[in-house]
Amino acid sequence: MGPLQIKELLQTAPEGQGVTLKGWVRTKRESKNAIFIALNDGSTIHNIQAVAAPGQFSAELVQQVTTGSCLKITGSLIASQGSGQAVEVKVEDIHIYGTADPDVFPLQPKRHSLEFLREIAHLRPRTNTFGAILRIRHALAFAVHQYFNDKGFFYLHTPIITASDAEGAGEMFRVTTLDLDKLPRNEEGQINYKEDFFGREANLTVSGQLEGELGAMALSKIYTFGPTFRAENSNTTRHLAEFWMIEPEMAFFELKDNMDLAEDFVKTVIGYALENCKDDLHFLQNRLAEEDKNKPQNERSLPLLEKLSFVVDNPFERITYTEAIDILLKSKPHKEKKFQYPVGWGIDLSSEHERYLVEKHFKKPVILTNYPREIKSFYMKLDEDGKTVRAMDVLFPGIGEIIGGSQREEDYEKLLGRVHEVGIDPENLWWYLETRKFGTAPHSGFGLGFERLVLFVTGMSNIRDVIPFPRYPKSAEF
Ligand code: 4AD
Ligand code: MG
Structure with missing residues (x-):
C-alpha cells in the first residue's frame, strides 16, 4: 500500500x-x-x-x-x-x-524564527522542528486513547455546539444562523439581535465535562478528547482560542482517586513519548541546547529528555491550597514584595505564584487541592467546612496549570444552591441537575489541556507552536 x-x-x-x-x-x-x-x-x-x-x-x-x-x-x-x-x-x-x-x-535551508514560521503556518509543517512537534503530538494523542482504552474507559463524543456554559465563565463563542448583514442596527451601528441557532441560543463548547458527567452516570468511566473554545482575548504563550481537551469522568471516584489517575495518566503518556519519539525528542533537545548556548549557566534548562524522565520517575507533590498560601506567605519574593499580585487566603493564584511553588519551592509537579469555593466552578463538591471545594489543579514546571479537575457535587440541593449562587439560570441546566435527582453517585473528573502537554513534552515555549493551525486573536486567515 x-x-x-x-x-x-x-x-x-x-x-x-x-x-x-x-x-x-x-x-x-x-x-x-x-x-x-x-x-x-x-x-x-x-x-x-x-x-x-x-x-x-x-x-x-x-x-x-x-x-x-x-x-x-x-x-x-x-x-x-x-x-x-x-x-x-x-x-x-x-x-x-x-x-x-x-x-x-x-x-x-537556514534557521527561521518561530515568529516568522507562525506567519507561514501553511508551510511550517515542512520544517524539521514542526515535523518533530507534529509527530510527537500524534504519538501523545495515540497514547491518550491507548491509556484509557487499557483502563476500561469509553471514548464519549460530546457536542461542539451547545447551549450551556460549562465553566460558567462567560467565555463562549456564539453560534448563529441569522444573517447579521440583514439585521437592523441601532444608532451606534451595533446589531440588535438575539443569538439564534434555528430558534435557540447556542455556543461553541468550552468543555465537554457536563455531558461527560451524563456519560459517567451510565458507563462509569468515560473520557472525551475534542476541540474546545474560549473566547478570551488573551495573548499569552499558554492560551489559545481553540484548544483540545481530554476530560475523563469517573463514577465512584473521590478526589484522591482522581489525583491518582491524573498523575498516572500524564506519567504514562509522557513515558510513551519518551519510548516512541526518541529521534524527534533528541532533535528538539539539541535545538533547545543550541538556543541555551548564549544564556548564562543558571538560566539554561535541563536537557529535555532528563526533564521528561524526572517527571515520569518522581511522585508529584500534593498539598492543599491553604498550605500553598502558607508557603507563599513565608517565601522570599513575598517578604521582599517581589510578587506582582499580593498573596493572601482567597486569592486566585496567578502564574507567578504557581511558578514559585513548582519551580522554586518543590522543583517538581504539584497537585494543589481544596481551593476556596469562591474562585472555583459551581459543580465542585463542597468540603465539610463549607469554605473550600474538592478541586485539584496539577501544576507543571515551565507550564503552570496543565490539569484542572474536581470531585463533583452529587447532592441535588447543594448543587442547586451553588447554581443560584453563581447566577446561572437552573432552567438552562435542568438536564444536568437531573443526574442528581435520578441515581446520583459520587463522581470525579478532570481536564487536561492537550496543547499544554505537547508544550511540556516538546520543550517549546509558545502554545501557538504546538498545534498545527493555532487560533488566537488575529491568527492566520485559514
Ligand atoms: O481548568 P479548566 O477551565 O477546566 C475545565 O474546563 C473543566 N471542565 C475540566 C474538567 O474538570 N473536566 O481547563 C482545563 C485545562 C486547563 O488546566 C488547561 O490545561 C487547559 O484546559 N486550558 C487551556 N489550554 C489552552 N488554551 C486555553 N485558553 C485554555 N484554557 C484551559
Ligand atoms: Mg482551571
Missing part, C-alpha cells in the same frame, strides 16, 4: 535493493564528483541522501531540484560513503512532481 516511506526504508531495507523515494527536497549540494540531494517525506526527522553523478541529468532538470521541490527518485540503496547515515541512494532516475521557485519559496 503506497510507497515505502523513508522511515521504513532507513530501518529495514537491505543494501542493493532497488527503491523508489518520494518526498520534498531539504537541500541540494553540488560538488565536482557528485550531486547530493537530501530528501524528507515527513515520516521521520531523518533525511535520506540521494547521490547522482554530475552530467547524469540535464542542467535544466538539476536546476529545478531546489529546496522545497517534490521529487520521485528511483535508484538503489548503497552503503553510505559519508558519515552520519548508514545508507544512501544511488540515483537512477528523477521525476519532478512540483518545483518550488527559490526566489519566492519562503523556507530556505
